[in-house]
Amino acid sequence: MSRVENSPLRGWIVTIMLALFMVINFMDKAILGIVAKPLMAELHIQPAEFGLIASSFFLLFSISAICFGFIANRMSSKMVLLILAAIWGLSQFPLAFAASVPLLFFSRILLGVGEGPAYPLALHACYKWFPNDRRNLPSAVIYQGVTLGLLISGPILTFILVRYSWHAAFMTLAVASLVWMVVWFILGAEGRVTSDSETRVHLSHTAHVSYRTLLTDKTFLGNMALYWTTYWIFALMFTWIPSYLSTVLNYSPTETGWMFMLFTGINVPIVLGGSWLSQFLLKRGVASVRARAGLSCIFVLVGGLFICLSLFAVQQPLLKVILLAIGCNLPQLTFVLSSTIVAEIIPDAQRSGMMSVNSALATTGGLIAPALMGRFIQSAATPAAGYDTGFLVAAILAIAVSVIGFLIINPEASKRRFAARALPATPRVRPAGAALAK
Template identity: 70%
Template sequence: MARLKNTKTQAWIVTLLLAVFMVINFMDKAILGIVAVPLMTDLGLSPAEFGMIASSFFLLFSISAIGFGFVADRVSSKKLLLVCAGIWGVAQFPLAFVASVPLLYFSRILLGAGEGPAYPLALHACYKWFPNDKRNLPSAVIFQGVTAGLLISGPLLTFVVVKWSWHAAFFVLGVASLVWMLLWAYFGAEGKVADNGAEREKGDESRLPYWLLITDRTFLANMLMYWTTYWIFSVMFTWVPSYMNNVMHYGATEAGWMFMVFTAFNIPIVLGGSWVSQKLMKRGLASRYARGGLTSCLVLVGGALILSAVYLVEQPLLKLILLAIGCNLPQISFVLSSTIVAEIMPGAQRSSMMSINSALATTGGLIAPALMGAFIQGAATPGLGYDQGFMVAGLLCVATSLIGFVFVNPEASKRRFIRLVEMRRSQSASSSARVMVIR
């Protein structure tokens, strides 16, 4: 990377590599849903047991995200991302050769530990190349790696499963992680963009107590919408492929392609929403509306469409379309939630707070797949069980979006934090002056 003299070119090469990183990341997540039917048959798993295995992925997910986030304040993103990708490969390769329920648990838990920090670390690495007012678009590009991962996982991994076996799909993903590591080791680099404002300086006086940052109303309301989005997202990549197979009665190959279509709605929503948000900010609209208000609006509409699919529509294809749009609209928070956190937090604590935001939000994934499995197993028919799970998701969207409308105000939170940092600096300077006088 040092050979490239154009900083803008460097920035976008790093961004594209980070997008590929997220492609592999979300193919890793999606594979369990893709292989659900043959895997459950081979291992004799019930829906509830499969749901527990899916949820186990998130057992160390949040803890790992927080741990890596604190380390990322002091260690280069390049090294940490290599470690994450290495863990993915180690987690996937065993299932390429043997399978058992304990090994499946071990693999998913280890994979979750490696993937928990992935998205916030990728954004943190990206933000070192772009200032605050230009982060929406590169953030959206990285998130399109998420979408691309889900898009191609359906047809690609289904093809591998049908042609060879579900074991082969895990082998393919293990190899993909190793290839990315080689590319990142050669092309990856650290950006030099510093945040503007009082928080740019280093030192203990530039840091605020974490309890104060976490209890900020913008942070909490923003995180709750992100939490709801991850609830829906974990249900999507765990249960939607089998929903298309068992309820919509598509064959394995058709279900793979339909899952691709289901996730494809994400592309115009996230790219378009991020572009609109960035344009609004460039025109002077406050982040409270350009980021917080837009996120709240899309989460609310998404929830309304999910509830409409459950209660108002019986025609299968129309129901699937409403669910697809409803589940994808809230995903704007994957981009804007992180930019809000990066905007308001002291620069010295940005990485750790982005990781805490992600860690708290992804606890939704710890609950949702297991709860959906319990609904399916306990319902009179699988379709009714899925509807119960979708209903919960829709209600969560409505509730958290209303909280977002009221409490998300990045400008107010940032002013508050800058004021507190300046107070700490003044107190530190006064203490130093008193020590000098005493001496």
């Protein structure tokens, strides 16, 4: 059976801290979109250039995710997450005092270095406390930190922007990172759950599978493609939706903050409900190919259809926002289930690295999407036409990738394949020739 050396209560305390970690993480991401109008006006930035600044966040995002992921295979999660939070704070402080286009690029690139590994490593830390069939719910709780960050970033950062300045908004987030570091240093801890042979199809947690085999697996690739498409949509959401609400739909700055809160709030019942349904199906004995992979594909497919409805079926602004919000939020169930699929099929000793590779490859969608949307907006006859083109591209991607996912993602088949090709890990402590204890 799985081995748990710490209390479940402590595991949930750590999970809540990881959720707060993601709150700050996604407020950091959302702030650029929220301060876009005054920032662009003050620094005379055009939409295409702003799109490049937004995309620069992802320049080293994936590389950092991979590097820190493999570091986390050997270093405690507590220490790695402290380092990441420190990078966040350091990247935000300069913008509290000065403003220039080069400084914006530098700040967003550095922030991307710190935030690229954040989500997969937060989940990796969480999975040390929960066995495979109980990971959906804590994963969803951590992901709700993402939702909460986007929810409160609208009204809170908009209030600070209007009441003080956009510089003060960056200062607020820098201080928040430092406060989290102090609390995490006190409360953070390492879990001790390891996977057993029953749940891993006789693939020991000490086994090793070649990375070539892992990276070319159909389940890994199809699962990552779903994640990539979801991140494409998500990057558009936190970068361009606030500007879309104010520029195209003519909401005031305060109304935009609250509308963005409602836009992201739809995520809560979608992701929590979808995660609960997936875990319920797993508990009832439904295979992961349906309970996790199939459900992810359905949510991404329906999300793409709702985005299309928002573009072609309605003209009333509020209805357009509601349909677009549902379309952008439905695929986000993938952020929870994609990571649980990777954790399910990968040997424990390689889990952190492969979860980070999955995230790193998937989040390259965020490198492309904001810049491409900026190009569409600047080159279109009207801003509204440019936004529509960008959203349509996202919808087409969602529909196409979900169909492919239905055809190739099969966690059970991948586990059998990895088990057949696994080699025992090289012992680090025991002398050569020592028997592996089970």
